[in-house]
Amino acid sequence: MDKITLGTRDVSIEFPGVKALSNVNFEVTTGEIKAVVGANGAGKSTLMKVLAGANPGYTGEIYMNNEVVNLQEPAAAKKLGIQIVYQEVDTALVPTLSVAENVMLNDSVMNSKGSAFVNWQKMNREAREVLDRLHIKVDVRKLVGDLTLAQKQMVLIARAIQSACNFLILDEPTAPLSDAETDELFKLVRHLQKTENIAIIFITHRINEVLKICENYTVMRNGMIVDNSPVTPDTTTKEIVEKMLGRTFEENFPKEQVQIGEKYFEVKNLRDSEGKVDDVSIYLKRGEIVGIAGLVGAGKSEFCKTLFGAYKKAGGTVTLNGRDLKIRNPSEALKNRLALVPEERRKEGALVNENVSFNLAVACIDKFCKLSIINSSKMNNDAKSIVADIGIKTPSIKQFVRNLSGGNQQKVVVGKWLAADCDVYIFDEPTKGVDVGAKQDIFRLIYDIAKRGKGVIYASCENSEILSITDRVYVMYDGKIMAELETAKTTEDEIMNYAVGGKAVLV
Amino acid sequence: MIVTDNQGAPILSGGGAAVRQKSGVATFLLNWAAVITLILSFLIFTALKGNEFLSGSNLVNILRGMAITTIFGIAATVTMAPDGFDMSACTLASCSSYVFVSTYLWYGLSLGMAIIAAIVATLIFYQLTMFLILVCKVPDMLATCALMFVHQGLGQWYIGGGAVSTGMSIPNGGGTPAKTVLSSGFQAIGKAPMIIYIMLACVLLAFIFLNYTKHGRFLYAMGGNKQAARLSGINVKRYRYLAGMITAVFIAIGGIVVASRASSAQVGGCDNYLMPSLAAVFVGRSVGGAEKPNALGTLVGAALVTTLENGLTVCAVQYFILPAVKGAVLALALVAAYATKKDQ
Numbered sequence: 001m002d003k004i005t006l007g008t009r010d011v012s013i014e015f016p017g018v019k020a021l022s023n024v025n026f027e028v029t030t031g032e033i034k035a036v037v038g039a040n041g042a043g044k045s046t047l048m049k050v051l052a053g054a055n056p057g058y059t060g061e062i063y064m065n066n067e068v069v070n071l072q073e074p075a076a077a078k079k080l081g082i083q084i085v086y087q088e089v090d091t092a093l094v095p096t097l098s099v100a101e102n103v104m105l106n107d108s109v110m111n112s113k114g115s116a117f118v119n120w121q122k123m124n125r126e127a128r129e130v131l132d133r134l135h136i137k138v139d140v141r142k143l144v145g146d147l148t149l150a151q152k153q154m155v156l157i158a159r160a161i162q163s164a165c166n167f168l169i170l171d172e173p174t175a176p177l178s179d180a181e182t183d184e185l186f187k188l189v190r191h192l193q194k195t196e197n198i199a200i201i202f203i204t205h206r207i208n209e210v211l212k213i214c215e216n217y218t219v220m221r222n223g224m225i226v227d228n229s230p231v232t233p234d235t236t237t238k239e240i241v242e243k244m245l246g247r248t249f250e251e252n253f254p255k256e257q258v259q260i261g262e263k264y265f266e267v268k269n270l271r272d273s274e275g276k277v278d279d280v281s282i283y284l285k286r287g288e289i290v291g292i293a294g295l296v297g298a299g300k301s302e303f304c305k306t307l308f309g310a311y312k313k314a315g316g317t318v319t320l321n322g323r324d325l326k327i328r329n330p331s332e333a334l335k336n337r338l339a340l341v342p343e344e345r346r347k348e349g350a351l352v353n354e355n356v357s358f359n360l361a362v363a364c365i366d367k368f369c370k371l372s373i374i375n376s377s378k379m380n381n382d383a384k385s386i387v388a389d390i391g392i393k394t395p396s397i398k399q400f401v402r403n404l405s406g407g408n409q410q411k412v413v414v415g416k417w418l419a420a421d422c423d424v425y426i427f428d429e430p431t432k433g434v435d436v437g438a439k440q441d442i443f444r445l446i447y448d449i450a451k452r453g454k455g456v457i458y459a460s461c462e463n464s465e466i467l468s469i470t471d472r473v474y475v476m477y478d479g480k481i482m483a484e485l486e487t488a489k490t491t492e493d494e495i496m497n498y499a500v501g502g503k504a505v506l507v
Numbered sequence: 508m509i510v511t512d513n514q515g516a517p518i519l520s521g522g523g524a525a526v527r528q529k530s531g532v533a534t535f536l537l538n539w540a541a542v543i544t545l546i547l548s549f550l551i552f553t554a555l556k557g558n559e560f561l562s563g564s565n566l567v568n569i570l571r572g573m574a575i576t577t578i579f580g581i582a583a584t585v586t587m588a589p590d591g592f593d594m595s596a597c598t599l600a601s602c603s604s605y606v607f608v609s610t611y612l613w614y615g616l617s618l619g620m621a622i623i624a625a626i627v628a629t630l631i632f633y634q635l636t637m638f639l640i641l642v643c644k645v646p647d648m649l650a651t652c653a654l655m656f657v658h659q660g661l662g663q664w665y666i667g668g669g670a671v672s673t674g675m676s677i678p679n680g681g682g683t684p685a686k687t688v689l690s691s692g693f694q695a696i697g698k699a700p701m702i703i704y705i706m707l708a709c710v711l712l713a714f715i716f717l718n719y720t721k722h723g724r725f726l727y728a729m730g731g732n733k734q735a736a737r738l739s740g741i742n743v744k745r746y747r748y749l750a751g752m753i754t755a756v757f758i759a760i761g762g763i764v765v766a767s768r769a770s771s772a773q774v775g776g777c778d779n780y781l782m783p784s785l786a787a788v789f790v791g792r793s794v795g796g797a798e799k800p801n802a803l804g805t806l807v808g809a810a811l812v813t814t815l816e817n818g819l820t821v822c823a824v825q826y827f828i829l830p831a832v833k834g835a836v837l838a839l840a841l842v843a844a845y846a847t848k849k850d851q
Binding site for chain 2: 308310329330331333334335340342347348349350351352353354358362363365366368369372373374416420
C-alpha cells in the first residue's frame, strides 16, 4: 500500500490577543500511530483543527505528498481523507436518529442528489458493513441516544472510516472512557492501523496511554512543537512530562505568609453519583490555601460542585468545626457557610442580567431586608464599599454585570461570597480567561480570605498557579486523589506526573 | 412616567441604555414602542371619532375591558419572572369561577367566604401543576398543556356540564340551591369602578413584590440564569413554588372577576383570556427596557391591546376582524424584541 504523508510547514495562527500556533512543522505518515501531547493550552487541539480545515486563516503551508493543499473548510479536509473525531462526541451525533443514519450521515448529505427517498435497506446494510469492518458490535437500528459514550465514539469513528479516510484524528478520545472501554478503543485503533493503512493522530493527556499504543510522539508547548521522538521501551513518563513543561515559568506570584491554624474542615470519602468523584478525602486548616491539581477532566470541578451540593452526592461526609454538614443543594451549602466560585462564570457564577449591586448582595440579602423588602440604599452602600475594597472596575454599581470584563465579573462573583462571610471558600479555575492584572487581584483576594482565618480550596489545572499560592496540594486523576503534597517541597514535574496517572515510584 | 427601582434595574427607565451597543435613539424607540403606540392610537382615534372615543364613559369602558386581561397578565408575569410558563392558567381560572359561584349559590356561603373558597381551591389545584413541574420535572409548557385538559374535564364534571347561574338546580341530584339571587355586592366586583380598583391593586402588589422584595429579585435572578442563581445559594425549587402559589392567587381573582362580570360561571368562561393575557406580558416585556416580564409593562400591554380593540369598534370595524389586530400587535412586539438580537 502506498504511503501518504501529511505535513505542515511553518504553520502559525493567531486568535485575538494570543498566538495559538507559531511556525509549526508537523508530519505524519499513513500506517503510523502518533501521539500529540502537551499541557492545557499548548496548541494541540488548534493544530488538529487546522488539519481538519476547521481553523481557516492559518499562515504557512500544509502539504500532502509534497503537494500543497488548501484547508480552509472542513469539507476540503474530508475530501483529502482527513477525518477528525472531536472530544465532545455529542456535538457531532444526532441522538434521535439511528446508528445507521449517524454512520451514514455524511454520505447521505453528500451523495443523495437526485433521490428524495431513503433506501433503508441499503443504508442499514452499508452501515452494518462499516461497523463489521471495525468489529464493532452495535445494532444499527438502535438510537444513538441510547448508546454508551464509548459506543458513540465508535459510531463517530465508523462514520469517519465510512468515507475516504487516510488520516484519523482522535481528540482526547479516552478522557471519558473507563479502562475496559479504553482497551476496546485501543484494539480498534490497532486494527485500523493494520488493516486500513490509516494514520492515527492521537491527542491525549494520559502519558501511559502514549507509551502503550503509540509509535511516535510529538510534544507541544506554548503553540510550538518542542520535540518529536519515537516511543521506545526506554521512554518514561517522566521524560515526556519534562518535555511538556519545559523549564520556563512565565509568571511568578510571590507567596504571602499566612498564619495557619487548626484543622476545622474535613471531607471524607466523597463520591458523586456519576463516578466522576471517586472516594475523595481532604482536610483544610484555618488560613490554609489547599490546591486541587489535575488535568482538565480529572474531576476537580465535579468535586467542587459535589461538595457544594450542586451535583448529587452518592456518599461521604463533610464536617465543619466538628459538626456533620448535610448539604443537599447549594442553598444548604450557603447556610452552612460554604462558598463556591464556579468555573463557568458567565453561565454559573454571575447573574449577568442583574446589576453589580444586586450580584454582590444576593448571597446575603437578608442583611438588607426588613420584612422581605430590600433596603436599597443600604445594599448600594455596602456594594460601593466592596467595589472599592476589591477594585472592581465598573462605571457604577448599577452597571449590568454582563457589561463588565471577564476579570471584573470574576471579582463580582468573589465579592458576592466575601460579603456573605463564609467559612470555607472553594475556587474552581478562578483565573480562567482573565488577564494577568486581574489574576494578581484575585490572588490578593484569596490571600485576604486566608488571612481572615478561613480555609480556601483552590482547584486549577494551571500548576504554576497551584505552586505559587497554595500551602498544600492534592493531585486528582480520574476522579481520585493520587497524592497529597507539601507545596514547598514539590515541583511542577511531580504534580504533573501524578496528574497524568503516574505512580509515586517515578519521582 | 419614568420609574426606576432603587437598585437601578430599569423597570421603566433606560438605565442600561448608556452601555448598550445599539444607538440611543433606536434603543429609546424600541424600549418605549408600546407606550408610543398607545399614545399614537389615542391621538388617531380621537382625531377620527373625537368625543365618541375620548369621552369619560368610553375611557372607563377601556379600563373595564382591560381589567380581566391585566389580572391574568399579572398571573402570567409572576410565573414568567423566573422563566416559568403556564398554559393552563385560564382553564384553571374557569374552575375557580365554578367554585366561586357554586359555593355562593348552591351552598349559601357569604360573598367573602366564597371568594376565600375559590382562592383556596385554586391553590390546592395548583399543587398538581407544581408537582408535575418540580417533582416530575416535566417542562412547564408541556405540563401545563396537559393540565389544561384536566382542568376543563374536572371543572365541567363538578358543575355537571352546564353553567352555574341563578335559577339552575344543583347537578347530579344535589338538591335545590341555597340562594336564588346574586347580591349587589357579588355583581359590583365585575363592574366599574370596583373591577378597575381590583386590577390596579393586582398590578401594584405584583410590582412591589417583584421589584422591591428579595423574593421578587430572586425570581428575576432565576429568570436571568437559573444555574447561576442556584449556585448563588438561591433555593430555586422553593422559589419556583412560591411563584406558582402567587400565580394561583391571581388566577383565582381573575376567575372571580369574570364570574361576577357575567353574573354566572359560564362553561370555560375564562379560557379565552389566555392568549390576550400572554400577549400583554410579551408586549410589556420590553417596556422601558426592562427586558423581563414586569407588572407595569403588562398593564401597558393590556391597555394597548384593549385600546386598539375599543377604538376600532368605535370606528365601526366589524368585531370579527379584531383578533387580527390583536395578533398583529403581538407580532410587532415580538419582532421588536427578537429581530434586534444577535444570531445564534
